Amino acid sequence: MPAVKFLDMQTLQIFVTTAEERNMSNAARRLGLTQSAVSQSIRQLEDQFGVALFNRGRRPLTLTAAGLALRNRGVTLLEDMSRLKAHVIDASRGIKPDVRVGLVDSFAGTCGPAFIKAMLNESTTLSIRTGLTPFHSEALVGRDLDIVVSSDPLADLDGIERRRLLSEQFVVITPKQHKAAIHTPADLRELGEALPIVRFNRQSHIGAQIERYLRRIDVRIARRLEVDTADTLTSLVAGDIGWAITTPMCLLQAGEYARKVKLHFLSASHTGRSLYLLARRDEYSHLFDEVYAIAHSIVSTSLLQRLAEIHAGLPKLVDIDTETEHEQ
Known part of the structure; x- marks a missing residue:
């Protein structure tokens, strides 16, 4: 040859x-x-x-x-x-020349501006990609992204450094005029018979997580309507199309529509999702710590304050990890 x-x-x-x-x-x-x-x-x-x-x-x-x-x-x-x-x-001076970051939509839409502003001080060239978690995970493994904020910890993959930022519980949203309170699986079944559920796209990680939750509590509801984004989902509920299961961050991402729906808090569900900072292990190690500190500061302050402006109960659904907690 x-x-x-x-x-x-x-x-x-x-x-x-x-x-x-x-x-x-x-x-x-x-x-x-x-x-x-x-x-x-x-x-x-x-x-x-x-x-x-x-x-x-x-x-x-x-x-x-x-x-x-x-x-x-x-x-x-x-x-x-x-x-x-x-x-x-x-790079020899500790300045990172090019950093490619993937942000799950809900983080990009709520914490993105503050995060990007801070990240500009940590890199010479910053490239931001937003979208669904599965695509970011593939891009990180394929070396198309360097750091990712994702709801999927890629727990089955070796060579990934991961640190959890926060966990948030699911919340049910209905049209404003819906009178009955929703707290239990029985309430969800009854709601599913009265109104169609608006689902997150099955390709999204949060959509899959919500489906697993419904199966676990034995709530079977016909699949009729799926959407790609949190703001679309919330706007359809506000428009009296149906009801949905979402999260505090996704609700905040929906902007003005978040104030046009009725919130229902599930009793002792402790079920939701987590957001993680991910990177390939032994690459950008120093930067990884700095990026985590930036993201952690943003979610610890401005995120909780903005959630409280929508509803006083929303910050209670968010559990922010301490900066010392570190997963490998």
Whole structure:
């Protein structure tokens, strides 16, 4: 098997410059090289890939489909290389060059602005991705994300550092005009017969957790309506479409709709979900501690205050872990 010949970055720079200039003479002049050196480098690239990169029968030069693909990716690679030295130096000084963070929607929608503002001081380049927990988990394992705030602790995977931020109990919401109080599984069964339940999407982690809870208390309700987001779920309940099971953070995420529904607290349920900070073990160890401190401070102060503004009973459903509690 022939040895793999790696792409030379200088040759790639020559190709990208030629693609930008659409003329080998102009590219040579811009790079301080001879035209023959530029031509030879392009030929070497074409031999290496086994494809033509330029349509040489046209003037000015145009890229083939293969050449266009290499140009697009090559520009990104060259930009990354140009930043590499600065990033290595920053890392040696304790400054994290690029941090890619995944935030579950409910955290992003409630604590996100304060969290991101603080994180800008901990990184040179910050990339934030929001969405469903399963996608963030895959991205963390696949090295597309560095740190994740998630409701899934990835307990079955080795090599993951995890620390719980908080736990929150489920809360039932109904339209304002619903008179009966909802506290027990029997109440939920009766409610399910009177009104349709609005469910979180079954692809979401919270949706799966709520389904497990309903099965555990033997409440079987037909699946008729699913939604993707907490604000949509709460707005449908406020609009007298049905009822739902949610959490304090998801309720806060719903904004003004949270004040347009009736809250019911389940008796001694102690069932809900937890949020965790996750990272790959032995990577970003110092940053992991700093990020946890930031997130913990936000949920300990502003989150509880804002929940109390919706209903005095909501902060009691949230149990915030101490900063010293640490899971491996």
